[in-house]
Amino acid sequence: DQQVKQNSPSLSVQEGRISILNCDYTNSMFDYFLWYKKYPAEGPTFLISISSIKDKNEDGRFTVFLNKSAKHLSLHIVPSQPGDSAVYFCAATRSGYALNFGKGTSLLVTP
Amino acid sequence: DAGITQSPRYKITETGRQVTLMCHQTWSHSYMFWYRQDLGHGLRLIYYSAAADITDKGEVPDGYVVSRSKTENFPLTLESATRSQTSVYFCATGQGGGLYGYTFGSGTRLTVV
Numbered sequence: 001d002q003q004v005k006q007n008s009p010s011l012s013v014q015e016g017r018i019s020i021l022n023c024d025y026t027n028s029m030f031d032y033f034l035w036y037k038k039y040p041a042e043g044p045t046f047l048i049s050i051s052s053i054k055d056k057n058e059d060g061r062f063t064v065f066l067n068k069s070a071k072h073l074s075l076h077i078v079p080s081q082p083g084d085s086a087v088y089f090c091a092a093t094r095s096g097y098a099l100n101f102g103k104g105t106s107l108l109v110t111p
Numbered sequence: 112d113a114g115i116t117q118s119p120r121y122k123i124t125e126t127g128r129q130v131t132l133m134c135h136q137t138w139s140h141s142y143m144f145w146y147r148q149d150l151g152h153g154l155r156l157i158y159y160s161a162a163a164d165i166t167d168k169g170e171v172p173d174g175y176v177v178s179r180s181k182t183e184n185f186p187l188t189l190e191s192a193t194r195s196q197t198s199v200y201f202c203a204t205g206q207g208g209g210l211y212g213y214t215f216g217s218g219t220r221l222t223v224v
Contacts, residue, residue, distance in 0.1 A: 006153075034212045043201055043215035044154070051210060089154060095209040096161075098144055098169060103153035 003027045004092050006102035013109050019077040021105050023090030026071065030092040033066060034099065035075045038087045047088075048075070080109045114138075117202050117216035124192050124223055132187045132219045134202030142205050143185040144213060145169075145177065147198040154201065160185055192223045 005024045013019045025033070031052040036044035050057040050064045050073070057064050063076045077084055087106050091099040115136045124130045134143065145157040146169075156169030158177040166177050174196060176188045185204075189196055199220050205213035 032209050032212075034210075036212070036215075041218075043203075043217045045215070046212045049210045049212060091212065093208045093212075096142075096207045098156050098159050099154075099203075099208065099213060100156075101146075101154040103151065 001026070002102075003030075004090055004100045004102040006090050006105050008105050009103070010106040010108070013080045013107065015082055015109055015111050016079045019075075019080045019084065019107055019109065021075040021077075021088050021090070021107065023073050023075075023102055024071055025073075025092050025100075027092070027100075028071070029094055030100075032093050032095065033064070033073050034091045034093070035062075035064060036089040036091060036101075038089060038104070044089055077107075080107075082109050082111055085109045115202060115204050115214055115216045117200075117219050119219060120217065122219060122221045124221070126192060126194060126223055128192050130189045130192055130221070132189075132200055132202075132221070134185045134187070134204075134216060136183055136185075136204040138204065139182055140204040140206050141182075142207060142213065143179065144203040145175070145185070145187045146201045146203065146215075147171065148201060148218075149198050157187065157200075189221075192221075194223050197221060197223045 034049040035047040038044040087104045090102040144159040146154045160166045160179045202216040203213040
């Protein structure tokens with residue numbers, strides 16, 4: 001059973017607008033949630049994370065929101081830029097364990 | 112060079128052959144992982160290691176063997192390659208995940224013909 005789900009395979013957004021990527025999880029034991037960004041022919045790179053004791057974490061244009069009661073997190077990118085076009089993977093974990101990944105959402109930011 | 116390196120970057124092999132993918136990290140991190148990326152499946156964990164000589168199965172371990180005799184190396188061996196093992200393989204490493212996750216290598220694209 002997939003414990004981390006990204007139900008939108010793709011998303012297209014205009015440059016300058018907000019991109020919202022969503023992720024759901026099923027395992028209430030997860031205590032860290034992360035977003036990775038992946039360009040073609042490269043490995044995933046860490047973008048931003050949040051601990052389960054928080055509901056928001058911000059880093060520049062990127063903000064991650066966590067709703068524990070709904071087992072849902074989202075990544076907001078404001079404003080979106082063409083260089084943000086990539087595949088975004090949501091991941092969840094317990095400290096000391098492997099990352100459990102969603103299937104990814106391909107974001108396209110158009111000029 | 113410092114960091115995490117995977118070799119080879121690209122590999123074509125025949126069905127039934129044994130092939131080994133290499134992963135090397137220079138940080139002396141405790142944890143190392145092997146994932147495979149396939150269309151429609153995202154990243155799936157094959158094997159992981161919490162320290163030298165400690166390994167454990169992930170979600171899709173069948174057909175793969177790992178070893179970790181040294182902290183810095185974590186090779187992944189396909190004992191008898193099958194077409195279903197055609198994939199992109201990523202190695203990752205870190206000190207325990209949490210807020211900083213793990214650092215991934217650039218990947219090995221393996222094609223089994």
